[in-house]
Amino acid sequence: MSEFFYKSCDPATVAIVREFYSMKDSLNAQLAALGTHFGGKVAPMRDLTSHFAGGVKLSGGSELDAHWCRADDYGYRSLRSAPKLAKGTSKEDRALIRTEHERLVALWTEHCPKRLSSHEYWQRLGVNTGSLLMSGGIKFELGGTAYFHLGFQINEAEHLAQVAAGKPTSGWIDGAVEILASEYETARLAKLKANEVANA
Numbered sequence: 001m002s003e004f005f006y007k008s009c010d011p012a013t014v015a016i017v018r019e020f021y022s023m024k025d026s027l028n029a030q031l032a033a034l035g036t037h038f039g040g041k042v043a044p045m046r047d048l049t050s051h052f053a054g055g056v057k058l059s060g061g062s063e064l065d066a067h068w069c070r071a072d073d074y075g076y077r078s079l080r081s082a083p084k085l086a087k088g089t090s091k092e093d094r095a096l097i098r099t100e101h102e103r104l105v106a107l108w109t110e111h112c113p114k115r116l117s118s119h120e121y122w123q124r125l126g127v128n129t130g131s132l133l134m135s136g137g138i139k140f141e142l143g144g145t146a147y148f149h150l151g152f153q154i155n156e157a158e159h160l161a162q163v164a165a166g167k168p169t170s171g172w173i174d175g176a177v178e179i180l181a182s183e184y185e186t187a188r189l190a191k192l193k194a195n196e197v198a199n200a
Helices: 011-038 091-111 118-125 129-135 156-164 181-199
Strands: 004-008 042-046 050-057 137-142 145-150
Touching (some): 011 050, 011 145, 050 118, 129 145, 137 181, 145 181
Antiparallel strands (some): 004 145, 042 050, 137 145
């Protein structure tokens, strides 16, 4: 697969990338808060289009099975949509389990943050999200410059032709210039170092 690297100092472009990471930091803080309500760390998850809450790392064994799915390979459990009632459970205990499950579901619904759409931000940047789904993309900001690593080439000539024709465009990032992979990698490593210092 081909790889392409770009940077942009356009203020609007940089602001969009910064906003995305600000929202991601906010999501992570909300996930931590969600975990305090359930007594365990909540897994930060992502798919092709968004970031969201995963399961909860809970201490305990089979006694959790009525309300929580089996732990995954990393020890995280997802809350069941309905309680799992073991055979032979008394009517009274079934009622108690259902009541507790309703409480857990309500607590999750109240405190679980909504998904953060990464594709919403790519769309605001003018990038074709269909291409992203096919080939992937990474973005970050460092020192007032936004950097992009894409699995597809954005086409300035096509963008300008569409603008001239009065047609909507998709696939061009404002202010973007293509850069060498080495320049991107230098910025990426500097960003990682800055994050380490910030989190120390």
